[in-house]
Amino acid sequence: xxxxxxxxxxxxxxxxxxxxxxxxxxxxxxxxxxxxxxxxxxxxxxxxxxxxxxxxxxxxxxxxxxxxxxxxxxxxxxxxxxxxxxxxxxxxxxxxxxxxxxxxxxxxxxxxxxxxxxxxxxxxxxxxxxxxxxxxxxxxxxxxxxxxxxxxxxxxxxxxxxxxxxxxxxxxxxxxxxxxxxxxxxxxxxxxxxxxxxxxxxxxxxxxxxxxxxxxxxxxxxxxxxxxxxxxxxx
Numbered sequence: 001x002x003x004x005x006x007x008x009x010x011x012x013x014x015x016x017x018x019x020x021x022x023x024x025x026x027x028x029x030x031x032x033x034x035x036x037x038x039x040x041x042x043x044x045x046x047x048x049x050x051x052x053x054x055x056x057x058x059x060x061x062x063x064x065x066x067x068x069x070x071x072x073x074x075x076x077x078x079x080x081x082x083x084x085x086x087x088x089x090x091x092x093x094x095x096x097x098x099x100x101x102x103x104x105x106x107x108x109x110x111x112x113x114x115x116x117x118x119x120x121x122x123x124x125x126x127x128x129x130x131x132x133x134x135x136x137x138x139x140x141x142x143x144x145x146x147x148x149x150x151x152x153x154x155x156x157x158x159x160x161x162x163x164x165x166x167x168x169x170x171x172x173x174x175x176x177x178x179x180x181x182x183x184x185x186x187x188x189x190x191x192x193x194x195x196x197x198x199x200x201x202x203x204x205x206x207x208x209x210x211x212x213x214x215x216x217x218x219x220x221x222x223x224x225x226x227x228x229x230x231x232x233x234x235x
Contacts, residue, residue, distance in 0.1 A: 023104060024135070024147065033138050037130035038106070040123055042113040053130035060133030063141070064092055067148040075158045086165050091156065097125030100152050106131065128152075168225035172202070175234050181205055185224070187217050200224040204232070 013021070017031045028034055037056045044050025068091050072084050079087070090096070101107060101124035110118065110127050118124055128151070136144040164171070169185075176183035184203040189196060190213070200220035202210045210227035214220035 019109065026139075026143075029138050033134035034131065037134040038109050038111055038127055040110060040112045040116065040127070042116050043111055045113065053127060056130035056133035056137075057126050058133070059136065060129035060131065061092075063132050063136050063144050064129055064148055064152070067145050068092060068153070071149070071153055076162065079162075083162075083165065087161060090161060090165055091152065094122040094125045097128050097152070098122065100155060101125055101128040103155070104128070104151055168222050168229055171234070172225040172228055175229075175232075176204070185221055187220065202228040204228070 013027055014031065016035060017027050020026075020028045020031060020034050033056070036051050037053045037060075039052045041052040041054055044052050065088065068088050069084070072079075072087050072091075076084065076087065106127055107118055107124050110123060112118075112123070116123070132144055132147060135147050173183060175181075182203075182205050184206070186201040186203065188199040188201075190199055191197070197213050197215065198217045198220040199211060199213045200217070200223070201208060202224045209231055210224045212220055212223035212227055214223055
């Protein structure tokens with residue numbers, strides 16, 4: 001499904017403008033913007049001057065953040081700023097953007113110096129952001145918003161997203177397994193005014209990283225994990 005249902009009456013389109021149409025459903029006004037969005041910096045790395053997608057990526061990143069933030073506020077009306085920030089980070093992380101770029105078919109259009117493979121890199125996701133920047137400059141924010149909704153947001157399940165984001169302990173465990181760090185939780189039971197309070201301490205590679213208290217072991221562990229994720233700057 002394309003962004004628009006109309007077909008341009010303009011004839012003699014270039015092969016690349018036809019490619020853009022096949023992706024987006026409209027012909028570009030300035031196809032050079034879209035071409036630039038797909039040029040990785042490696043192409044011009046050894047040149048004094050050259051065209052690459054870094055500036056468009058910078059712009060597209062801002063457009064993406066804005067559109068996703070607006071969508072999250074509509075989806076999660078009762079969530080606080082901290083949770084919304086984490087949700088946005090989940091949506092715009094490189095793994096998710098890489099997958100979206102692959103579904104769009106951008107991988108086949110990206111230009112590198114030929115020595116770089118796209119596997120296990122952030123290049124596809126970066127190019128997707130640059131492509132969004134190109135759409136914004138070539139059209140307007142309304143069209144760019146539709147592109148983000150179609151190619152990124154449409155693949156999200158709000159229920160699954162909030163569950164993954166608020167399960168801080170699970171996220172921390174996943175991170176420790178990926179990074180091969182030793183993770184340990186120390187739970188202590190405290191007595192305060194005849195009430196049971198539990199204290200959870202998170203140790204990463206035997207170093208105390210975060211502590212928190214809660215009415216249950218689970219609550220204390222979740223709160224401590226949330227603080228640990230923030231301390232470790234893990235989105």
